[in-house]
Amino acid sequence: MIINIYRSSVVELISNGILWRATHQANYSRVTGNVAEALAEKYQCNIITHHEHKVGVLRSKWGRYTLVSNGGLHDHKAMWYVNKFDTTSPVMQNSFVALQEGVAHLLTPYTDMTDWSRWI
Amino acid sequence: MNKRKEILNLREQGYTQRKIAKTLGLSPGYVAEVTFGIPAGIPEVGELTGVKVEDFSEVVELNKNFIIVGDVHVPTTNWKFASYVSKVAVSQEIKRLAIVGDLLNFDSLSDFPIDKPVTRLRKELKYAKRLLNEWAKVFDEIHYFMGNHENRFFRSLKGELTVDLLGGFFDCDNQYLS
Numbered sequence: 001m002i003i004n005i006y007r008s009s010v011v012e013l014i015s016n017g018i019l020w021r022a023t024h025q026a027n028y029s030r031v032t033g034n035v036a037e038a039l040a041e042k043y044q045c046n047i048i049t050h051h052e053h054k055v056g057v058l059r060s061k062w063g064r065y066t067l068v069s070n071g072g073l074h075d076h077k078a079m080w081y082v083n084k085f086d087t088t089s090p091v092m093q094n095s096f097v098a099l100q101e102g103v104a105h106l107l108t109p110y111t112d113m114t115d116w117s118r119w120i
Numbered sequence: 121m122n123k124r125k126e127i128l129n130l131r132e133q134g135y136t137q138r139k140i141a142k143t144l145g146l147s148p149g150y151v152a153e154v155t156f157g158i159p160a161g162i163p164e165v166g167e168l169t170g171v172k173v174e175d176f177s178e179v180v181e182l183n184k185n186f187i188i189v190g191d192v193h194v195p196t197t198n199w200k201f202a203s204y205v206s207k208v209a210v211s212q213e214i215k216r217l218a219i220v221g222d223l224l225n226f227d228s229l230s231d232f233p234i235d236k237p238v239t240r241l242r243k244e245l246k247y248a249k250r251l252l253n254e255w256a257k258v259f260d261e262i263h264y265f266m267g268n269h270e271n272r273f274f275r276s277l278k279g280e281l282t283v284d285l286l287g288g289f290f291d292c293d294n295q296y297l298s
Contacts, residue, residue: 001252001253001256001262001290002261002262003252003256003262003263003264003287003290004261004262004263004264005264005283005286005287006180006263006264006265006266006283007266007283008178008179008180008265008266009220009221009265009266009267010179010180010265011179011180011181011182011218011220011263011265012123012179012180012181012182013181013182013183013186013188013218014181014182014183014184015183015184015185015186019123021179022188022190022218022220022265023220024190024220024221024222024265024266024267024268026268042153043150043153044147044149044150044152044153045147045150048188048220050190050191050220050221050222050267051190051191051221051222051267051268053191064147070188070189070190070191070220071191072189072190072191072192072193072222073189073190073191073192073193073197073198073201073202073205074191074192074193074196074197074198075193075196075197075198075199076196078195078196078197079193079196080236081232094198094201096187096188096189096190096204096205096208097186097187097188097189098185098186098187098188098208098212098214099185099186099187099188100185100212100214101185104188107204107208109198109201109204119207119208119211119212120204120207120208120211
């Protein structure tokens with residue numbers, strides 16, 4: 001098994017000539033897409049964010065780039081600090097991304113969001 | 121060559137931001153971001169040659185189709201959903217995986233006050249290795265980038281030990297890259 005390990009938290013992926021910046025950024029927002037929007041404006045490219053544990057696909061404010069908030073593979077029910085107290089924080093959400101021919105497909109366990117018969 | 125390097129090379133040659141964007145087929149905004157604060161054709165300063173400064177802004181660039189996962193948070197992982205990663209890779213014939221941060225929790229290295237026994241590091245690494253082994257069966261390439269939870273590892277070791285050591289814990293033939 002060979003794993004390429006990087007000190008960086010950012011990777012630029014070029015699929016079918018289209019640039020995507022996938023990042024584990026430091027910032028968080030309760031509003032899905034806010035952080036991705038700011039990063040798209042800063043780096044002028046399509047963005048896939050992590051760290052926020054929320055899912056969503058949207059188009060940037062000025063219509064130039066696609067923003068993906070990639071949830072995660074975590075199980076929030078198993079996280080003690082998440083369940084210790086009630087909070088008004090958003091519920092953590094799962095997803096991963098299939099980047100194919102320049103298009104980022106967000107795949108979730110939510111059957112009203114992902115049609116799995118098309119994928120497996 | 122990395123796109124950022126290409127941009128900076130042209131900038132050093134005296135190209136304007138607009139000319140770089142046109143030459144490389146990039147958006148002017150992206151070029152402006154990379155060249156922010158760098159004047160065109162900055163002259164060599166003889167007496168400063170030999171001074172080496174590490175460039176932490178360099179970004180890894182990879183090509184082709186990928187599956188991108190993050191926030192796996194081993195061992196508090198949705199293992200059933202995680203198994204779908206391999207299933208999609210096989211059905212869609214995607215051979216590259218990018219893990220973008222927080223593969224592990226590193227709870228035992230957390231600075232947060234602990235009020236409940238946490239999973240030991242040894243166990244976390246064992247579970248992570250098991251997951252990586254599963255993914256290695258279907259992916260030709262696995263690229264692992266760091267998140268804030270991995271930072272717990274580096275912080276706890278005060279920068280003395282590096283990312284190649286982290287790979288050593290997984291007992292894989294890791295390649296340490298940047």
